[in-house]
Amino acid sequence: MSLLKKCLAFGVVVAVLLAALSVAGGYYWATRPLVLSSPTLDVTIQPRSTVRGVAAQLNRGGVPVEPAPFAWMTRVLGLQSRLKSGNYEFKTGVTPYEVLQKLALGDVNESVVTVIEGWTFKRMRAEFDANPALKHDTAGMSDAALLAAIGASSVQEAHGADSADPAVATNAEGLFFPDTYLFDKGTSDLNVYRRAYGLMQQRLAAAWSTRAPGLPYRTPYEALTMASLIEKETGRASDRPLVSAVFANRLRIGMPLQTDPAVIYGLGESYDGHLRKRDLQQDTPYNTYMRRGLPPTPIALPGVASLQAALNPAPTSALYFVSRGDGSSVFSDTLGDHNRAVDKYIRGQQ
Structure with a gap:
């Protein structure tokens, strides 16, 4: 073998060895x-x-x-x-x-915050504020400032409400969809609020587009308010369309809704867990015993089932309902039937 060939062969061997060493070193590292x-x-x-x-x-x-x-x-x-x-x-x-x-x-370290159906917006804010994985950019913000920060329109512009009350126009209650939200640690809470607001807009628009004819709601916002009442009145899926029908029937004839959850919401911090006769006589914008029609805003964050029930009530002429005590309710067309149901399930009479 000539010297040149020997040199070339030696060079190839060295290159192979160096490549192997490089691969081995890379693997080790x-x-x-x-x-x-x-x-x-x-x-x-x-x-x-x-x-x-x-x-x-x-x-x-x-x-x-x-x-x-x-x-x-x-x-x-x-x-x-x-x-x-x-x-x-x-x-x-x-x-x-x-x-x-x-x-x-993309195996990111995702954190989670869960908003439960029926929570108030105040309760939602407390949950966000207590989540250590969120960046709390809303600290110290009013609800109105928070809505502005996420680019949310006023109630009137977003949902067609026609109230001239500025407090209603910037009220955040009911505008955020209850769900589980995943996010990267350190995400601004404004980002999650923005997502929850956008999701409620989508869910409400979808429900409104498939609403039954002849409902006593002029705007999606009124339907949202009704959905919040239904959300707080019952957790039983089969009862939601019936509760919705009772409330819609009452609205049509100008009968007070007389829903306790709205009264409780209006009492605010003064509510101690017991609803008394004097509470029903305390006039607030949410006292549906003293005031006819819907309350001025939603009273909670409704889920999809309540939105759909509000806009597709059951075909019934019922005007009353009372709890059986097991989560279900008895629905009645007349006051006499209702009073007998009250005697049986509330007063314990047969």
């Missing part, structure tokens, strides 16, 4: 656990970051990946365009390869 600055770390990767930008953000967050090997591994695996932004949780023992896979899969 990629699978070696990282020494984190804390046992558990939350690191946020910003949108539209380059691979080296991602590496820099990881390092700033306490996850010490070396930028050059990290970029090499990303390129070799063909993941350059698949790294996703978001908040990620990393724990002791994680390797550079596992970090990369987590980012490529």
